[in-house]
Amino acid sequence: MKKEKVSSAVIRRLPRYYRHLSALQRAGVVRISSNALGRNMGLTASQIRQDLSCFGEFGQQGYGYNVEKLRGELSDILGMNCGHTAVVLGAGNLGRALIENFHFELSGFRLSAAFDVDSAIVGTSISAVPVLHVDTLEEYLSQQPASVGVLTVPGKSAAEIAERLVRSGVRGIWNFTNMELDLRESGVVVENVHFADSLLALSYMISEE
Amino acid sequence: MKKEKVSSAVIRRLPRYYRHLSALQRAGVVRISSNALGRNMGLTASQIRQDLSCFGEFGQQGYGYNVEKLRGELSDILGMNCGHTAVVLGAGNLGRALIENFHFELSGFRLSAAFDVDSAIVGTSISAVPVLHVDTLEEYLSQQPASVGVLTVPGKSAAEIAERLVRSGVRGIWNFTNMELDLRESGVVVENVHFADSLLALSYMISEE
């Protein structure tokens, strides 16, 4: 998958395209024009064609886009067919909620293990995902490399665990802690899910005079 | 709090400013220049001054910004001192994780109640937050209005519950379901937390050739 230089704004829209196309496909829609998709998503047709043209030519003049085909192209573009794997760090409430309720496989990830320090849960399984002791993290990852570490540990452990994940060769960290991880020089990509930032943005928007 | 027309890009940075200033304050830093804050956050000094100038003049030439004062200004700008309240819809894994682990009060929200359909938990409390039956939602909100509904119900109930929240007068919906809510005409603000979109963006970034 070669990339020239795709802007962050475009990258952020790709999962939305994928999601909307999936819904259209489920609804039995076979083809869609950039115009109709734009109305559907609240974007201009122009923007959609411009965005997609970063990756290739997926449409057909006079016809539009085949929904199933475009969805498939997007899944490739997004790396959903790379066989990515993930491990969860911290099987507390949030980690557990993600393991039990979030369908990693629908995003192309296989969730292979969770790690925690709590001896009450180490050795058990959550939704068929084994919970291992975090002391065995390096050993495990040397045998079973992971593409992504899902960081749901307490904030005070975040930096240390992130560091260990980086040394163990993960390519990305999905960071649910409220800590800012500075891994710029490691080359590891950090994707932050800062709940507080999201709620505060909402707070701002509902507080406008 | 009067606003001219603040761009979405600026709004998204405000919580980050607040978070970084909070960390600086905890670290005992009294004053900071736009230059130093920029280095800290990975932004240009120019952008920081431009952003803040949307809301007033908070600095002092030759000195910079007083950390505590600027943090206080940002908390006002973000609406953290408006006495906002929230209710959680759906006390499953994710709802429970938010109730137990997310500190609403640190974002200026009081979490007053949770609602669910499961008779096994209705009537109990989670971290001192009462769990009520969702049938009593309208009755409750007419007595105890909420600024925001936190939507952690299953996707298939999302649209219905969102609609009921809107009719009950919430100003915003913090949407954790994977459903797209179209409330454009209601005037209610939707803030989406789409886990899958976030993971797919990460997937894209770690999959670049």
Added chain:
DNA sequence: TAGATTGTTAATCGATTAACAATC
């Protein structure tokens, strides 16, 4: 074919960065 719709180039718009006078 005629109508529709793409991919792409050009025009516009908005956001970021640079520059600098004002001033603490």
Added chain:
DNA sequence: TAGATTGTTAATCGATTAACAATC
């Protein structure tokens, strides 16, 4: 005071939108 740093105006850069020839 001299040095530092702001707030703001101007310049640049990038992203979005519009236009249109190509073509299914």
